[in-house]
Amino acid sequence: MEQLIQQIASGLASGAIYALVALALVMIFTATDHLNFAQGEMAMFSTYICWQLIQWGFPFWPALGFTILFSFLLGVAIERVILRPLHNASVLSIVVVFIGLLAIFHSLAGGIWSHTIKNFPSPFPTVTFAGSGYIGSHQIGMIVVSLLMLFALFAFFRFTPLGLAMRAAAQNPVSARLVGVKVDWMLALGWGLAAAVGAVAGAMVAPVVYLEPNMMASILLYGFAGALVGGISNPAGAVFGGFMVGVLENLVAYFGNLTEKTFGIYIVGNGEKLTVALIIVITILTLKPAGLFGRTTVKRV
Amino acid sequence: MTAITSTVPAAADGARNLTRTLLVGFLVLAAALPFLVGKSGFISNFTFLQLSLMIVYAIAVLGLNLLTGFNGQISLGHGAFFAVGAYTAAILIEQFGVNYWLTLPAAAILCFVIGYLFGLPALRLEGHYLALATFGLAIAVPQMLKYKHLEPLTNGVMGINLLKPDAPFGLPLSGDQWMYLVVLIVAVGMFWMARNLLNSRPGRAMVAIRDHTLAAGTMGIDTSRYKATVFGISALYVGIAGALHAIIFEFVSPDSFRFELSIAILVGAVVGGVASLPGAVIGGVFVQFIEKYADAMTKKLTQAIHLPLELQPWTLYGITLIVLIYVMPGGIAGGLAALWARLRRPPQGG
Numbered sequence: 001m002e003q004l005i006q007q008i009a010s011g012l013a014s015g016a017i018y019a020l021v022a023l024a025l026v027m028i029f030t031a032t033d034h035l036n037f038a039q040g041e042m043a044m045f046s047t048y049i050c051w052q053l054i055q056w057g058f059p060f061w062p063a064l065g066f067t068i069l070f071s072f073l074l075g076v077a078i079e080r081v082i083l084r085p086l087h088n089a090s091v092l093s094i095v096v097v098f099i100g101l102l103a104i105f106h107s108l109a110g111g112i113w114s115h116t117i118k119n120f121p122s123p124f125p126t127v128t129f130a131g132s133g134y135i136g137s138h139q140i141g142m143i144v145v146s147l148l149m150l151f152a153l154f155a156f157f158r159f160t161p162l163g164l165a166m167r168a169a170a171q172n173p174v175s176a177r178l179v180g181v182k183v184d185w186m187l188a189l190g191w192g193l194a195a196a197v198g199a200v201a202g203a204m205v206a207p208v209v210y211l212e213p214n215m216m217a218s219i220l221l222y223g224f225a226g227a228l229v230g231g232i233s234n235p236a237g238a239v240f241g242g243f244m245v246g247v248l249e250n251l252v253a254y255f256g257n258l259t260e261k262t263f264g265i266y267i268v269g270n271g272e273k274l275t276v277a278l279i280i281v282i283t284i285l286t287l288k289p290a291g292l293f294g295r296t297t298v299k300r301v
Numbered sequence: 302m303t304a305i306t307s308t309v310p311a312a313a314d315g316a317r318n319l320t321r322t323l324l325v326g327f328l329v330l331a332a333a334l335p336f337l338v339g340k341s342g343f344i345s346n347f348t349f350l351q352l353s354l355m356i357v358y359a360i361a362v363l364g365l366n367l368l369t370g371f372n373g374q375i376s377l378g379h380g381a382f383f384a385v386g387a388y389t390a391a392i393l394i395e396q397f398g399v400n401y402w403l404t405l406p407a408a409a410i411l412c413f414v415i416g417y418l419f420g421l422p423a424l425r426l427e428g429h430y431l432a433l434a435t436f437g438l439a440i441a442v443p444q445m446l447k448y449k450h451l452e453p454l455t456n457g458v459m460g461i462n463l464l465k466p467d468a469p470f471g472l473p474l475s476g477d478q479w480m481y482l483v484v485l486i487v488a489v490g491m492f493w494m495a496r497n498l499l500n501s502r503p504g505r506a507m508v509a510i511r512d513h514t515l516a517a518g519t520m521g522i523d524t525s526r527y528k529a530t531v532f533g534i535s536a537l538y539v540g541i542a543g544a545l546h547a548i549i550f551e552f553v554s555p556d557s558f559r560f561e562l563s564i565a566i567l568v569g570a571v572v573g574g575v576a577s578l579p580g581a582v583i584g585g586v587f588v589q590f591i592e593k594y595a596d597a598m599t600k601k602l603t604q605a606i607h608l609p610l611e612l613q614p615w616t617l618y619g620i621t622l623i624v625l626i627y628v629m630p631g632g633i634a635g636g637l638a639a640l641w642a643r644l645r646r647p648p649q650g651g
Contacts (some may be wrong), residue, residue: 035432041649082623091370095432096571100622101562107615221440228433275444278437281308285430 006135007250012207013139014222015246016146021202021216021223022230022238023150024194029191029232031170032083034094038101040220042078044213045105046071047206048113050199051120061125064203068196076197079188110213120206142204149200149299150239153193157235164188218274222249225281230291237293245277252276332485335478338414346477350549351593353477353484355544359585362569363578364538370575372531373500373511378435380563381442382412382536384555386543388446391461391553392454401466401548405487408544411539412470416536419530439563446555462553463547480549487545492578498534499578507531521613565592574627574632583633587590591618 021039028036036042046067053063078101086097124141157163168176169186177183200215209215222245230241256276284292327570338344365379389411390404399407420436455461468479498504509517510524518524547553565588573584574617595614602617629636 086626089626089630091619092375092571092575095375095570095628100619100626101613103619103622107619108612111616113614213425221436224433224436228430269612275437275441278441281421282434282437285426285434 004254008247009135009138009256011247011250012243013135013142013246014141014205014249015226015243017201017205017219017242017264018222018246019239019242020146020149020197020204020225020296021219022227022242023153023235024197024201025223025227026232026235026238027190027194027197029227030235031166031187032087034091034098035224036194036233037095037098039107039194039198040216040223041102041105041109041213042074042195043073043202044193044216045109046074046199047120047202047211047215048109049117051206051211052113052119060121064123067199067203070267071195071199072192075192076188078195079191083191084184084188105297106213115213118211120203120211122207138207142208145200145204149197153197153235167295187281221274222246225278227285228291229281231293232291234291234293237291245281248280249274249277252280302480328485328489332482335474335482343454346475349475349477349481349583351589353361353481353549353587354546355589356481356488357542357549357583357585358482358569358588359543360488361539361542361566362494362573362584362588363495363581364535364542365496365566365570366573366575366577366581366584367507368531368535368540369570370577370580371504371511372527372528372535373514374509374532375432376435376535377432377567378442378537378563379437379535380558380560381435381438382539383543383546383562383566384442384446384553384558385415386412386540387547387553387558388455388461388543389540390544390547391463393459394463394548396454401542404544404548405541408540412540412543413533413537416540417529417533419536421525435563436560439560443555443558443560455555458555460552460557463548463553465550465551477549478509484545484549487541491541492581495538496578499616503527563594568622570632572622572632574629574634574636577632577634577638578634580634587633 017030021043025035026041026071028034028039049070050063050067052288053066054060058066080096082101083094086094089097095100120142124137139264157167165176165181165187166189169183170190173183201219205219206215209219223242226242226245227238228241229244230237230239232238306312309560334344335349361379361383364382365376368374368376368379385637386408388402389408393399393404393407394401440513445451447458448455465480488597499507506517506522506527509520509522510527515522553583561624569584569588570585571582571584574580595618599614601618625633628638
């Protein structure tokens with residue numbers, strides 16, 4: 001039982017990261033209808049920037065703040081320079097461009113900082129508190145920071161004129177343009193915000209998975225799965241989906257181990273937990289194609 | 302239909318005949334190549350292996366082209382079918398002593414069935430959701446190959462070693478040369494079948510589904526059955542490519558079929574030109590070329606322009622992809638066709 005709670009708690013912690021990645025994906029998707037395959041590598045690159053700043057002697061939080069700013073500008077620049085001229089290209093071309101971006105960031109990080117695994121410091125103090133047998137302080141920190149990010153973004157989109165303009169640009173570009181919203185720049189801002197959210201996700205998860213160019217690959221996949229399960233058009237749903245996938249992944253491994261211990265039959269273990277989690281996700285999607293909370297889009301013919 | 306064909310101008314007819322003659326000539330030359338070279342070593346066995354791999358990837362890219370280019374479904378997971386085909390061949394040869402020729406239809410049938418069954422639920426998914434489902438497939442298959450209970454068959458992470466078959470009938474060819482010939486013959490057959498399929502009634506139905514699914518449905522096309530079948534056929538092509546790869550490469554292991562392979566096939570399809578048969582050949586060449594020469598090329602380029610930072614092959618790869626999409630949105634085949642059309646356009650007055 002204790003182990004089960006432990007597994008769920010650490011599932012929630014990694015789920016928080018998936019939720020952030022899912023949110024970043026949703027942000028770009030609602031604005032442009034593209035799933036950004038390079039999101040994970042962009043986040044990984046940002047995390048390296050943060051690591052470098054810390055190495056140069058900056059304290060963690062200012063370094064993270066600078067990294068967020070840098071990532072934001074990077075995201076805006078990518079949208080303006082690379083994707084803007086392609087806004088009429090086919091989905092397939094865009095997918096290939098994302099793959100190209102992924103390759104570039106991946107190899108740049110490997111080239112600049114080498115492929116060796118690096119330790120990334122955790123900003124949270126190790127303290128003992130009630131229930132600390134179940135969950136570590138960094139994991140609590142991950143969840144708290146993620147939730148703070150989510151609320152900040154929610155407030156931004158809900159209560160600021162700029163957030164409203166961005167939502168308008170995503171929902172109805174033509175009308176938004178008519179009332180004077182600079183739709184092009186809103187898309188670029190969306191990219192910037194997504195990159196910034198990704199940077200936070202990277203910096204939060206790096207102490208757990210260690211810093212290396214491949215660190216975001218499976219996290220991006222879980223983020224995808226979370227976003228799609230929750231409903232890619234619904235940010236809150238995507239966040240829930242992220243948490244759900246995180247818990248699900250750990251439960252699969254837990255029950256796999258349990259059956260092996262009790263019945264002596266090996267069915268699933270750590271090696272297959274990704275596969276099983278994906279099978280569950282795809283099953284949900286075949287039953288509910290728009291995701292759990294997604295709106296079914298009705299197309300006019 | 303007859304009325305339309307008869308109105309084709311004689312010039313276009315002549316051009317088509319010329320293209321056909323050139324193609325046949327080229328193929329005959331390609332098939333004669335190992336016999337001409339013989340054991341002189343003028344073209345090394347290694348080069349023959351490279352050529353074979355290019356052709357194998359061309360078959361795989363063609364398979365994805367049928368699905369993506371002609372039926373409008375995106376797949377990020379065709380590496381999975383490649384792996385299934387390769388393992389089918391390897392297991393049949395190594396564990397059951399089956400003749401390597403027979404492994405091709407076996408891989409084809411198995412991959413068709415898996416592709417069809419996967420295609421059925423995947424039909425409910427469109428665009429990005431299908432991309433995720435296939436992405437999951439690409440991630441899952443290498444893990445499944447390492448699965449404990451399958452280890453007696455798949456040999457786990459160690460993979461399976463094979464021996465390249467020798468040339469039969471006492472032909473004066475090395476193993477690599479013979480397999481090059483085999484791969485070439487299979488590829489010609491596969492491309493010929495794909496062309497015939499696309500020119501047939503079901504082929505037109507496939508394209509109609511891509512262009513407008515709903516309209517195709519109203520015309521009486523059973524869109525779901527077609528989509529699942531095309532998924533199966535596409536998997537069949539990739540599976541055969543995988544089986545050939547296992548035979549000529551003499552080795553299979555879970556880690557040779559990682560997610561990067563699926564991406565490579567997709568990139569090959571887009572770079573060559575989706576919805577184009579010659580594009581599939583170009584794509585296949587591109588896939589193998591990048592895999593083999595990206596490293597060396599990047600090193601040369603870094604030295605040539607004296608970059609302060611050591612350029613990574615993948616950086617160059619990424620930049621190439623993005624530039625290609627800018628310059629030739631229809632892939633290399635599309636770009637060449639557009640160029641050809643421009644050159645042939647009669648000079649306009651004024």
